[in-house]
Amino acid sequence: MxxxxxxxxxxxxxxxxxxxxxxxxxxxxxxxxxxxxxxxxxxxxxxxxxxxxxxxxxxxxxxxxxxxxxxxxxxxxxxxxxxxxxxxxxxxxxxxxxxxxxxxxxxxxxxxxxxxxxxxxxxxxxxxxxxxxxxxxxxxxxxxxxxxxxxxxxxxxxxxxxxxxxYSYKDIEDHMHRLVKYARLSAEMYRKNGRKMSFGRLIFNPPAAFLKKYILRLGFLDGFRGFLAAFSSLLYVFLKYVFLWELEMKNRDS
The missing domain is CATH 3.90.550.10 (Spore Coat Polysaccharide Biosynthesis Protein SpsA; Chain A)
Incomplete structure (x- = not known):
């Protein structure tokens, strides 16, 4: 060719x-x-x-x-x-x-x-x-x-x-390491753009992310892998708000 x-x-x-x-x-x-x-x-x-x-x-x-x-x-x-x-x-x-x-x-x-x-x-x-x-x-x-x-x-x-x-992840451990990394980067971007930590978002957005991926997008049809993928979305959303809270606390203390 x-x-x-x-x-x-x-x-x-x-x-x-x-x-x-x-x-x-x-x-x-x-x-x-x-x-x-x-x-x-x-x-x-x-x-x-x-x-x-x-x-x-x-x-x-x-x-x-x-x-x-x-x-x-x-x-x-x-x-x-x-x-x-x-x-x-x-x-x-x-x-x-x-x-x-x-x-x-x-x-x-x-x-x-x-x-x-x-x-x-x-x-x-x-x-x-x-x-x-x-x-x-x-x-x-x-x-x-x-x-x-x-x-x-x-x-x-x-x-x-x-x-x-x-071929994104070598294994589950690699997936979790990257998830934490990107959640932290996302929190830093939120902070840079002036977005504030919201307890309401921390409570409601993670399960909403799971339901969207697992139910609405039919992730359950991928079996246990689909559950892991949907749960990783829940964890990612939860962590980015926790990291945002942490950044706000560090800024307040300084």
């Missing part, structure tokens, strides 16, 4: 467990692979270079700024922005090829499905749609800060067939 006028870009830190699988899925269609690495201490850089990636070592600046740094280094007319733990399936690869060759829209939304505790979830964390394939001329830019960053473009978007397979 001839390579497309496509740059695929990543940010990375100690991603040796995921990097090879992900790069192998795009290496034969991408004219350029860009990796902005946050000074990994494992074999991430060596694996990326094995696939011909241009690797840039940079200090961590936060998700939004780090991803924008990767975007800025892309030289091809089309850009596919991926996380190191995301792998396009065959149907999505075919759709990406068609979209780049047709150029009908300024960007395309991809459907993502998470692999969790040994199995792909059918209902939990669905729908999960992300704008990832964009024209460079559409002025792509990551926005939203360091918790809910999103890719923005100028122009119309379409949707692609196929799925982005998301």
């Amino acid at each position: 001839a390579k497309l006028p496509l740059s695929v870009c990543f940010i990375s830190f100690n991603e040796e467990a995921n990097m090879e699988k992900t790069l192998k899925s795009v290496a034969d269609i991408a004219s350029e692979i860009i990796v902005v690495d946050s000074r990994s201490t494992d074999k991430t850089v060596q694996i990326a270079e094995k696939f011909g990636a241009k690797v840039y070592s940079e200090d961590w600046k936060g998700f939004e700024k780090q991803k924008n740094s990767a975007l800025e280094k892309c030289s091809q007319p089309w850009i596919l922005s991926l996380d190191c733990d995301e792998v396009p399936d065959d149907a999505l690869r075919h759709s990406i090829v068609g979209a780049v060759l047709s150029g009908a829209c300024g960007g395309y939304v991809l459907s993502r499905r998470t692999f969790y505790a040994g199995k792909f979830l059918r209902f939990s964390w669905q729908p999960d749609r992300r704008l990832r394939l964009v024209k460079a001329s559409a002025k792509p830019e990551w926005r939203g800060g360091d918790v809910h960053e999103y890719l923005h473009i100028e122009g119309e978007t379409g949707r692609l067939e196929g799925e982005l397979q998301h």
Whole structure:
């Protein structure tokens, strides 16, 4: 297959467990692979270079700024922005090829499905749609800060067939560590934006998050994995308000 006028870009830190699988899925269609690495201490850089990636070592600046740094280094007319733990399936690869060759829209939304505790979830964390394939001329830019960053473009978007397979968590412990990390980041963003801790939100929002994921979004059909996914949403919402309270107390004491 001839390579497309496509740059695929990543940010990375100690991603040796995921990097090879992900790069192998795009290496034969991408004219350029860009990796902005946050000074990994494992074999991430060596694996990326094995696939011909241009690797840039940079200090961590936060998700939004780090991803924008990767975007800025892309030289091809089309850009596919991926996380190191995301792998396009065959149907999505075919759709990406068609979209780049047709150029009908300024960007395309991809459907993502998470692999969790040994199995792909059918209902939990669905729908999960992300704008990832964009024209460079559409002025792509990551926005939203360091918790809910999103890719923005100028122009119309379409949707692609196929799925982005998301190998996000190594195990339950890894999931819990990341949950706490992102809950704290979310609390810091709330604090930065002037949002106050509310005891009412602390009481009602966590169970509401669970019911939404487990009942309304049919997470119960994923069995025990669906329960874990929904409970993690409850825990995440609870912790971000607790961390916000903690930040307010520290500020008050100082």
